Amino acid sequence: MLRLTEAADLGVMYDADAARYDEAGSPCLEVVTRAAFVDFYEGCPSIGFEADGQAIGGILFDGEQAHIAVLPSHHGRWALLLKPALEWLFSLQTDILVEVERDNTRCLRFLDRHGWPRVGQTEDDIVYRLSPQGGQRKTAYPFLGKRRFAHPFPGLRHRPS
Structure with a gap:
């Protein structure tokens, strides 16, 4: 079962990025460690993606840009979370x-x-x-017109005043 969580697991987001950078042979992981990534993004608003009770990625917003990361094992499988996750993101900006x-x-x-x-x-x-x-x-979304997911955080639907 797929669901959104109140906050992203930043360690999992780092792991998702690390897998891509490892595959590309990038030296960036020598500079940006897991601890540095978590420390840098710790205070940012985020929303997590979960599959069958396990964190698989998420979205974080640093005030200017969004960062989306999903573990490679779940690429192509998390799409049903996109619409409610974007609703959350656009409630921020x-x-x-x-x-x-x-x-x-x-x-x-x-x-x-x-x-x-x-x-x-x-x-x-x-x-x-x-x-x-x-x-x-x-x-078209296969469920257009049918709301399969309740908004996970109703208070975040609108930009806070």
Whole structure:
């Protein structure tokens, strides 16, 4: 069973990133340790993804950008959490930037397929702007019109005043 949790397990998010960086042969893990990652993001708002009681990833928001990470074993399996997770994210801010490394083809295809615009680039990254109406899914959700998930944190539906 998939569900959102009140906060992401930052260690699991690090593990999800580490798997990708290991695969790409990046030296970044020599600099950014698990402890440094957790310390840096500890105070950021986050929401976790869980499958069958085990943390599999999540989204965190650092005040400017969103960071999404999912363990490779659950790529393609967490999609039912996307809509309620984005509702949570957009309750914090309605226009959010996401930087994606140029070699992260899976994530680039995902964002392009859902219609979020590319708004810039750096030497290493493509920058996307996510907004509630900005992504246009090319195919209909199989449960369109049926709400399968209650909003996990009703108090977070609207931006706090």
